[in-house]
Amino acid sequence: MFTRRSVLAGSGALLFAPAILRAQTLFTAWPFRLGVAAGDPQPDGFVIWTRLAPDPLAEHGGMPMQAVAVDWEVAPDASFKTIAAKGEAVARPELGHAMHVEVAGLQPDRPYWYRFLIGRERSITGRARTMPAAGATVDRLRIGVAGCQNYEDGLYTAYRHMAGEDLAFVFHYGDYIYEGRASQARWNWNSGPQPLAPVRQHIGQEIYDLADYRRRYAQTRLDTDLQAAHAAFAFFPTFDDHEVDNNWTGNHDQDDVPIEYARLRRQAALQAWYEHMPVRRASIPAGPAIRMYRGARWGDLADFRFLDTRQFRSPQPCGDGFQPVCAGVSDPRAEILGSEQEKMATAPGRARWTVLAQQVMMMTMDRRTGDQPAPIMNMDTWSAYAVPRARILKALAGRGDVIVLTGDEHQNFAGQVRGADDRPVAVEFVSTSISSGGDGQDLRPGSDRMMANNPHLAFLNDQRGYLVCDIGRDQWRSDFMVMDQVSKPEGRIGRRASFLVERGEPALHRVES
Structure with a gap:
């Protein structure tokens, strides 16, 4: 017979695991193996993408079936000396641990560099250009x-x-x-x-x-x-x-x-x-x-x-x-x-x-x-x-x-x-x-x-x-x-x-x- 006590005892690790895994998460392999991408630019920003997959061809890409917090940064220079925008996104198992961050607040018609970070793990750097302001004269x-x-x-x-x-x-x-x-x-x-x-x-x-x-x-x-x-x-x-x-x-x-x-x-x-x-x-x-x-x-x-x-x-x-x-x-x-x-x-x-x-x-x-x-x-x-x-x-x-x-x-x-x-x-x-x-x-x-x-x-x-x-x-x-x-x-x-x-x-x- 199943009781409330036996269910809790058998699933304690699951029940007391954090809802979102954060920076202390350790991966068995680099989680950014599928690279990064940007898309759908607008005058004030663009989408930045990655998908966490330390073992991309394995079940679930080698990821645990939990949401994982990921930091992101956008900079006007490739060395990230100045940070134009940053934040935390969540890679969810419902989307295969893919992320679509809609970056806003950037300057129009100029290049930016972006990357993702989880603790000591860092993605490759990507580059994207914002669109000119609406109606701006472009040659x-x-x-x-x-x-x-x-x-x-x-x-x-x-x-x-x-x-x-x-x-x-x-x-x-x-x-x-x-x-x-x-x-x-x-x-x-x-x-x-x-x-x-x-x-x-x-x-x-x-x-x-x-x-x-x-x-x-x-x-x-x-x-x-x-x-x-x-x-x-x-x-x-x-x-x-x-x-x-x-x-x-x-x-x-x-x-x-x-x-x-x-x-x-x-x-x-x-x-x-x-x-x-x-x-x-x-x-x-x-x-x-x-x-x-x-x-x-x-x-x-x-x-x-x-x-x-x-x-x-x-x-x-x-x-x-x-x-x-x-x-x-x-x-x-x-x-x-x-x-x-x-x-x-x-x-x-x-x-x-x-x-x-x-x-x-x-x-x-x-x-x-x-x-x-x-x-x-x-x-x-x-x-x-x-x-x-x-x-x-x-x-x-x-x-x-x-x-x-x-x-x-x-x-x-x-x-x-x-x-x-x-x-x-x-x-x-x-x-x-x-x-x-x-x-x-x-x-x-x-x-x-x-x-x-x-x-x-x-x-x-x-x-x-x-x-x-x-x-x-x-x-x-x-x-x-x-x-x-x-x-x-x-x-x-x-x-x-x-x-x-x-x-x-x-x-x-x-x-x-």
Whole structure:
């Protein structure tokens, strides 16, 4: 028989343990192995992030199932001689001991350094820049664009090179992790799966529950090149499909499992995304839903709208994949952004440039690379949603200040986004992958056919890397930075192509120097 006395005697250590472990806590290993990150800057501050994980791939990251107090400091100098802000945060087991500290009270438009401390343990130092004051006159902004970092396909050497760039922030368009099981073959875009060992391997099977997703993020974030990029700049993170499941939309996944099960998986996946991204508390998931889309204005220079093209989207038409056009492409009920987000995306610009930072290609694209008789379309892009695409472009037409930043394709593209009357509405830069797709090559077979069939397309390339955007008041420049290889650690970076856009004219001008 259980009595109150026997329960107390058997659980005394638990009952009398402190509710929050503090500085005297000793770890069996360094607890900051997943690095640090900053994100979502504002004029007076930004989010700083870390996750305590002395044994990142073990159960609970090697942490006790108790809340842990962590000190943090922000300084205007890398040596922390002067402290601009400091405090104590709590790493809670409910969030896998991740922390999201929303630092405020800083000066606008300047760099700061930050770190976390627990007793004698100290994290690496990160750096982030605050935004200019609202409406401040800004002459120049330099940002990075990156994503699609399949751990198995290649090394993250591109991030090491990016960390050496002079950037204000990085827009991450998604596919931070990939959900698939450990693979025995590498994908080749020309000939399919190849019997070659992956550059490195995922741990475990395909991921479904919260512990699975946490472990996959931990394995990814252990990469020191990725940690270097996070420590160098603030990120504006978004997600695409592989953070949950390939080509998922709304309550549907690619395997057509019952909706209630798809929602459970999405709930676990989006909680893990929140736990590992430097985003604000406004993005804490509520069940399977999360508020990811948001805006940010860099003074009077650039008005960014970070979009979510997954949660509110109706399923892909024509059976998904690369297909000839079917009637479903013109479905009047189709959605990509949903009404509230669509209003944000098309609202009048409040700066010199309006930037739609999102995940899937907005340009139309005939995907034929051979002698196929009819045009082929990627059903996971805006082109497969003709009605909402036309609605968006009609609202943006005639402005001449719109730039679209995109990922997902694992290739570089530059071209015009044209409306139903074939008039250009915006310029789109599609940034290639960090590693997804492997080493790649300058051009895939059939690229000449792609260029010939798509006159609005100015550039196409199949190497890994990232995009750097140098934004002036009247001119936008994009540099496509590409790797010679990602299968070996000595990969080198180089500028493959550069394009200019004049404000008021949605056209591309190639820079030859």
